[in-house]
Amino acid sequence: MSTLKVSTIQDTSGNNSSTPAGIASGTAKAWVNFNGAGTVAIRDNFNVTSITDSGTGVYVVAMTNAMANTNYAIIGNSMHLSGTYFASSTIRDRDQSTRSTTQFQIDCLNSAGSVTDGQEIHVAVFGD
Secondary structure, eight states, X not given: OOOOOOSOEEOTTSOOEEOHHHHHHHSOSEXXXXXXXXXXXXXXXXXXXXXEEOSTTEEEEEESSOOSSSOOEEEEEEEEEETTEEEEEEEEXXXXXXXXSSEEEEEEEXXXXXXXXXXXXXXXXXXX
16 A cells, blocks of 8 residues: 655645645544434435434434544534424534544434424534
8 A cells, every 4th residue: 555645735726725634624524414204214424333213303323433532523404394394403412421432412403492303314523
């Protein structure tokens, strides 16, 4: 295997440049798109091993490769069925005290602030 070591990466026109450190710290370390209603199922992912349904609107996301520490950022959004239409839901970090370097819990909240199962949930993780 070969190793390529560079201090700057540029596009072909030489206008846009980045450092390897900037790229490593600014990209998602894990992401997932999953169905959280009925039978939980991952549609697509990067660095996510599994999703566990822990009750209405509560999910545990397990990552394949561990983060360096538990100070990573979790962002996400979701949609849930509200009558005959889809409504936006909010994703919340459920309990940081249970967060580990390999998994975290999230809640899916409707506009009233109640937990609800999301039909389409997207979550991304940023950090070391």
